[in-house]
Amino acid sequence: MYASEFGIVANSKVDQSDKIEEALRVSAEKGQELVFEDGVYLISRDIIITDDTNMRAENIGGAVFKSPEDDLPVKVTNGGWSGERIDEAKISGFIFDNVTVSFNGKVDNIEVSQNAFVNATPNAKDVEWNGQGKKSVSDTLHFYGANGTFKVEDNVFLANKTDEDGPAGIAAIKTYDTEDTQITGNLIGGINKATLDRPEYSDEIKALLSAVQAHDASVDVNDSGYLQTGIKAVQDDRLQIDGNWISANTSEEYHRDHAIYMHNFRDGEITDNYVAGWPDNAGGGVKLRNGSGLEVTDNTLDGVSFLTYIHGGKNRDQFFNDITIADNVIKSAYKPIQFWASDTGAEVENFVISSNKILKTGSGGSDIQLITDQSAGQKFDSSDILVYGNEKFDGKPVSISTPNGPNYTVPDSDPVVDRVDPAPAEPKPTPTPEPVTEEAKPEPAPTPAPVEEVSEDITLSIVDTNSNISVGKLEGGTEISLAQIEAGFSIEALVDDPTVGSVTFSIDGGPPKVENHLPYALFGDSKKLLNPGEIAEGKHVMTVKAFTGEKGTGTLVAETEYSFEVVADKDAVQPDDGSDALEFSFFDAKTDVESKKLVDNMKIDADDLSEATTIAARGQSDDNDIAYVVLTLEGHTVTERIEPYALFGDGNGGTDLLGGRSFDAGSYELEYAVYGDKNTLIEEGSVNFDII
Structure with missing residues (x-):
């Protein structure tokens, strides 16, 4: 479906907000994509979208949503918690001129890709900031995603200087309490201070930059990093920040809150990002605060640093556990890698800083600085932090300092150091063998025996x-x-x-x-x-x-x-699915998309299943003699004669799964009976599973 079919007019001075919102509602109800032809669409209020919205510009950067430049931005949004539930939506190919995108509340599976965000007016406020006096701070966000799963990919986020006096910048991306969100391949700001090798822009990014310049020549795509924050992520689970270009203008006039600021996180990764142009101080760089299970690898920090913090107090996660910062390239005059622990109750476990390449361009100070508040009574010791294998650009060892005294024992660069064994007076060999180094590792025979004696425990x-x-x-x-x-x-x-x-x-x-x-x-x-x-x-x-x-x-x-x-040349071993005749899967009955294979005695996270989950089975082979299947779960019984054999039935010849239910935590037993011609029983049994 095309926007023009609904009377929506491009390049008109008449507000198109009402027509656009109605067209999006109708196309979503019909399950169809709404395509916007090239041109500028004037909007003056928030556009509320509904479930199954799929809106796309006909050509990348060809369709522009624009609100009046002197006003605060309007939003393309679900309407927040008061809006209706959205289980899926897609927005692709637009230029948003003083228009932002915001999802918050009952939302999931939102994809925002190949869009450009420009000319957003900051909502600036002068506030007292951490004892530093008044700072001009903005709460304007190009993109905001909360309480769901989001894919933010191949977008361009630009912020030109809007006031010679230096007002607050804006934030490009903010997430809150999301799960499995991906922020990948985006250009945030223009790379104007690159001094190290940086990856080439993708074709999608190049196309968007060209479209932005064609739309508004006043947007300087090479000097458009007047940002307050690049990516801010709060209380996210399994967040991926991969392959982004994140830059800013180094102007000190603007208040800064980091290129990446991630705190109270649970699992995730920050990989292959290029960060440049931010002030090389405590307000720039990549800041990680409180959380667990984070891999930070293969990033290039050009003129900025890693700032890692652990605080107690009111933080959700009063720990810094299972964090790895490895294989990064870091050029900084400030503190290339800094760790600071403060507040009583902060816990650290398995924090690894390894194999980073560091160039400290400023005078004085160390390459890696580890600071702890001695009065805070930390719940960790020297065995909880490993630092090894890091080197300067010239190959020499890095310098490491612990300003507040011997709170840490920094291991040698040799990763063989066994940090978990009780430390002897001297590093003498113990009766149990030390880990085998890469140099000393023996080549096992074609069918090798265990390297050492094996404990039966x-x-x-x-x-x-x-x-x-x-x-x-x-x-x-x-x-x-x-x-x-x-x-x-x-x-x-x-x-x-x-x-x-x-x-x-x-x-x-x-x-x-x-x-x-x-x-x-x-x-x-x-x-x-x-x-x-x-x-x-x-x-x-x-x-x-x-x-x-x-x-x-x-x-x-x-x-x-x-x-x-x-x-490489070996198949994966599959768990026993519990049946010779059938194979079972969980499906989202609303989208007919398979969620997970179901096998006997499996355990599954309740968050992996939708509120409209069904179970469906198919025959194990094409040449089966199945006439019908009887399924029973918690007193609900169904007889199905056509594949897929669905727990709540199906329509349209098996292409539309019906019903569905939510699964609370607990143990379940799905009983099944498979019959052939003349009601001959082929197989019966049950598949047991636990929802966690």
Whole structure:
């Protein structure tokens, strides 16, 4: 459907707001895409969109939504918590001129891609800022996403200087309390201070920049980083910030709140981003505060630094656990990497700073600075932070300082240092073997035996993380397929000793990963469901140790060491689905999209299922003799004669699943009976599963 079909007129001086909103409602109800032809569409109020909205510019950057330039921006929005529920929406290809996009409340699966945001008027306010006097601060956001799952990809966010006196800048992206959100491939500000090698813009970004210049020549795409914040993320779970260009103008007139500011996070990654042009001080750079499970790798920080903080007090997450900052390139005159712990109650565990390349351009100070408030009574010690393998641009070792005294023991650059063993007076060999270094690692034979004696108290289980079911044991000479790892993989240590307080995992002599609670899993867990992770193709040695105390302290009670190999030419092992005749899956009955395979005895996160979930089955082979299937769950029984055999039935020849329900936490049993011709019973049984 095209916008012109609804009487919407481009390049008119007449407000098109009412017609646009009505056209979006009708097209969404019909499940059709609404395409906007090239031109400028004047709007003067918020545009409220509904579920299943799919709006697209006919050509990238060809359609422009514009509100009056002297007014505060209007929004394309769901209307916040008072709006209707949106389970899916797409916005693609527009230039938003003094128009922002905002989703908050009952929303999910929102995709905003290949758009350009320009000329947003800051809503500036003078406020007292952290004892620094009055600061001009703005709450204008190009994009805001809260309480759902979002994909923000290949967009351009620009902010030109709007006042010679230096008003507040605007924020490009803010997220709050989202899950599995992806912020990827966006250009935030114009790269005007690049001094290091930076990746080339994508074709989508180049097309948008050209379209912006064609629309408004006053927008300087090379000097459009008058931003207050690049990306601000608060209380997000599993957020990905990957492959973005994030720049700003270094003007000190503007209040800054960081290129990336991420706090109270649970799992996620910041990878392959290029950050430049921000003030090289405490207001610029990449700031990480309070959270767990974050990988920060392969980024380039050009003239800015990493600022990592842990606070107690009222923060949701009063810890800084399982954080890795590795393989980044950092050029800064300030403090290339700084860690600061303050406030009573702050907890740190398994914080790793490794293999970063650092150029400190300013005089004085160290490359890595670790600061703790000695009066705060921190809940961590030197075993909780590892710093190794970092070097300067010229290959020399980095300098590391701990200004408040010996609160940390910084290991040597050699990752063989075993931070979890009780520290002896001198680093002498212990009766148990040290982790095998890359240089000393033996080449295992074609069918190698375990490298060392194996304790019967530890069993290593290979787990399919999609179902949380074991698909085999890790033993000497075990081969694990890359397909298994890519499908969702972890290793769980099963320890037959009630005194165990923690378990450590180390691969190829690398830094140990510490697990302080069940399940003891190589990549950790979320709500007792194992997180997936990766191991590179090739031969490896894994060492697993069990201790009586937390954080790898106390008495070593068990140890296992195995050699194994990750291979490419091998199929993944699938969990037993519990039936020879049928294969089962969870589906979202509203979208008919498969959510997850269902196999016997699996565990699944309730958040992975929609409020309209159904279960459907198909025959295991094309040449089956199934006449009908009877399914029963919690007293609800259905007889289905056509694939898919759906728990709540289906229409349109099986293409439209019906019904659906929500699943609360608990244990469930799906009973099934498969019949052939003349009511012959082919198979009957049940599939059990737990919702966590």
